[in-house]
Amino acid sequence: MKLIHTASEMRAWSLARKAAGQTVGFVPTMGALHEGHASLMRAARARDDAAVLSVFVNPTQFGPEEDYDRYPRTWEADQAMAVDIGMDAIYVPDAREMYPEGYATYVMVEGVSSGLCSRTRPHFFRGVATVVTKLLNAVLPDRAYFGQKDGQQCAVIRRMARDLDMGVEIVEMPTVREPDGLAMSSRNKYLSAEERKRALCLSRSLFAARARLDAGERDGAALLDLVREGMAGVTIDYVELVDADSMCPVDRVRGRVMLAVAALVGNARLIDNIMFTPPECAG
Amino acid sequence: MKLIHTASEMRAWSLARKAAGQTVGFVPTMGALHEGHASLMRAARARDDAAVLSVFVNPTQFGPEEDYDRYPRTWEADQAMAVDIGMDAIYVPDAREMYPEGYATYVMVEGVSSGLCSRTRPHFFRGVATVVTKLLNAVLPDRAYFGQKDGQQCAVIRRMARDLDMGVEIVEMPTVREPDGLAMSSRNKYLSAEERKRALCLSRSLFAARARLDAGERDGAALLDLVREGMAGVTIDYVELVDADSMCPVDRVRGRVMLAVAALVGNARLIDNIMFTPPECAG
Numbered sequence: 001m002k003l004i005h006t007a008s009e010m011r012a013w014s015l016a017r018k019a020a021g022q023t024v025g026f027v028p029t030m031g032a033l034h035e036g037h038a039s040l041m042r043a044a045r046a047r048d049d050a051a052v053l054s055v056f057v058n059p060t061q062f063g064p065e066e067d068y069d070r071y072p073r074t075w076e077a078d079q080a081m082a083v084d085i086g087m088d089a090i091y092v093p094d095a096r097e098m099y100p101e102g103y104a105t106y107v108m109v110e111g112v113s114s115g116l117c118s119r120t121r122p123h124f125f126r127g128v129a130t131v132v133t134k135l136l137n138a139v140l141p142d143r144a145y146f147g148q149k150d151g152q153q154c155a156v157i158r159r160m161a162r163d164l165d166m167g168v169e170i171v172e173m174p175t176v177r178e179p180d181g182l183a184m185s186s187r188n189k190y191l192s193a194e195e196r197k198r199a200l201c202l203s204r205s206l207f208a209a210r211a212r213l214d215a216g217e218r219d220g221a222a223l224l225d226l227v228r229e230g231m232a233g234v235t236i237d238y239v240e241l242v243d244a245d246s247m248c249p250v251d252r253v254r255g256r257v258m259l260a261v262a263a264l265v266g267n268a269r270l271i272d273n274i275m276f277t278p279p280e281c282a283g
Numbered sequence: 284m285k286l287i288h289t290a291s292e293m294r295a296w297s298l299a300r301k302a303a304g305q306t307v308g309f310v311p312t313m314g315a316l317h318e319g320h321a322s323l324m325r326a327a328r329a330r331d332d333a334a335v336l337s338v339f340v341n342p343t344q345f346g347p348e349e350d351y352d353r354y355p356r357t358w359e360a361d362q363a364m365a366v367d368i369g370m371d372a373i374y375v376p377d378a379r380e381m382y383p384e385g386y387a388t389y390v391m392v393e394g395v396s397s398g399l400c401s402r403t404r405p406h407f408f409r410g411v412a413t414v415v416t417k418l419l420n421a422v423l424p425d426r427a428y429f430g431q432k433d434g435q436q437c438a439v440i441r442r443m444a445r446d447l448d449m450g451v452e453i454v455e456m457p458t459v460r461e462p463d464g465l466a467m468s469s470r471n472k473y474l475s476a477e478e479r480k481r482a483l484c485l486s487r488s489l490f491a492a493r494a495r496l497d498a499g500e501r502d503g504a505a506l507l508d509l510v511r512e513g514m515a516g517v518t519i520d521y522v523e524l525v526d527a528d529s530m531c532p533v534d535r536v537r538g539r540v541m542l543a544v545a546a547l548v549g550n551a552r553l554i555d556n557i558m559f560t561p562p563e564c565a566g
Binding site: 007008011015018019021102103104105106107108109110111112129130133134137138140159160163164165166167246 | 386529
């Protein structure tokens with residue numbers, strides 16, 4: 001497995017693969033890899049001829065009061081997981097290479113970046129869109145794999161890739177969960193045993209809402225009330241029902257929707273969501 | 284010569300050239316081609332194995348009161364010039380393909396986009412940076428060629444290409460002028476015979492300033508006064524002395540600078556500039 005540290009070397013590596021008629025699959029991450037990331041890497045490994053992981057804790061998507069400094073870094077274990085899955089290369093740029101002095105360029109995705117996580121993290125999606133643009137420009141993948149847990153991020157990146165003619169297919173993979181339902185997240189490491197138990201209310205509330213959706217509930221307020229009640233033990237940031245493409249709030253389930261939650265549990269800000277397409281709208 | 288209308292077809296064409304070991308040179312334009320564009324195409328033709336022209340009048344870089352609708356369109360002549368120079372392909376996307384319903388993504392370059400043209404054209408560089416990103420993503424060139432006449436635009440695109448790891452060399456070619464000194468511009472078509480004469484004061488004033496620079500003048504105010512006096516017959520938008528990389532105003536010539544002017548002559552907004560590196564700072 002090849003370790004690559006610069007954008008120009010990464011691009012040359014990918015262009016050589018493409019020149020040989022291979023497709024390139026790409027899994028961009030901030031490291032601290034868990035089974036969710038593993039599922040993305042396995043998908044890239046299975047579907048593409050060449051599979052690239054990137055590990056970069058991107059400073060521009062953290063606010064000044066956020067957890068950039070203490071974000072978990074587990075480089076040895078990350079590398080071992082990538083080797084184990086059979087990735088062909090890891091792109092590991094350093095922050096000075098990514099944001100040199102005088103850096104001035106940002107990618108903004110309007111609309112879909114509004115609401116939800118952007119209310120408490122106003123620069124988050126600008127940071128994500130910008131770093132993903134840089135990574136895609138270096139790796140030039142045919143497909144890039146993202147986890148559905150970061151549902152708004154997926155919507156932002158899909159919109160951006162299409163708008164900017166990036167020539168990449170954005171593949172959204174299902175959220176991977178612990179056996180008890182908690183969505184896998186690098187930030188779960190922040191939770192004490194007691195907080196870990198309380199954090200379960202996010203997924204449990206969403207599963208309860210899914211049961212109601214399966215039973216035919218289409219009223220947004222009823223679903224949101226149900227989820228909010230289930231999350232009484234944590235500090236809710238938001239509970240929202242939005243259109244799955246535009247991320248605009250909806251008050252009834254008429255097409256594919258995302259029911260999304262964010263909450264503070266101890267020091268950890270956790271997010272989770274479910275997607276639902278009413279059978280009457282499917283196909 | 285191949286005509287290409289979609290980003291995916293353009294990208295496939297370029298990737299095939301690169302897979303064959305060829306370099307791709309790219310000249311993005313809004314059409315209404317003149318000798319300035321021809322010099323860019325000849326440079327691409329001479330230096331790169333495959334040479335691509337794009338013709339697209341980009342709506343997002345025009346303000347609501349500006350000349351998008353009346354901007355000259357001379358498609359037959361443009362195509363003939365490209366054939367004559369021996370370009371390999373013309374990329375001609377249409378506006379619906381470039382900005383479909385729901386389009387939401389913009390590229391912003393801070394700092395270097397401020398001042399000068401952005402004061403009267405606040406969304407201009409956002410529109411330019413965004414469309415050039417889209418075109419570069421479709422063409423994936425090794426080199427892209429721009430004219431020095433659009434000096435601030437060149438600085439914005441250089442910064443953007445470097446910041447976003449676009450893997451393209453931005454080549455800035457000298458301004459091409461009419462025999463009497465007027466900088467070539469598609470907008471010169473707007474000038475009446477009388478306005479055409481008055482428009483000469485832009486280049487003449489800049490040449491007078493260059494003579495003073497060559498004679499050792501380093502004081503910004505003296506240079507600006509000289510140029511402003513020379514432009515008494517037209518409506519000045521700005522006359523500025525800026526650092527050639529950052530586009531920040533300077534009051535003395537200490538490194539490479541751009542002396543830039545913009546003015547309204549009749550209905551035409553014209554720009555021009557000279558670059559100067561003091562011999563004591565060169566090399």
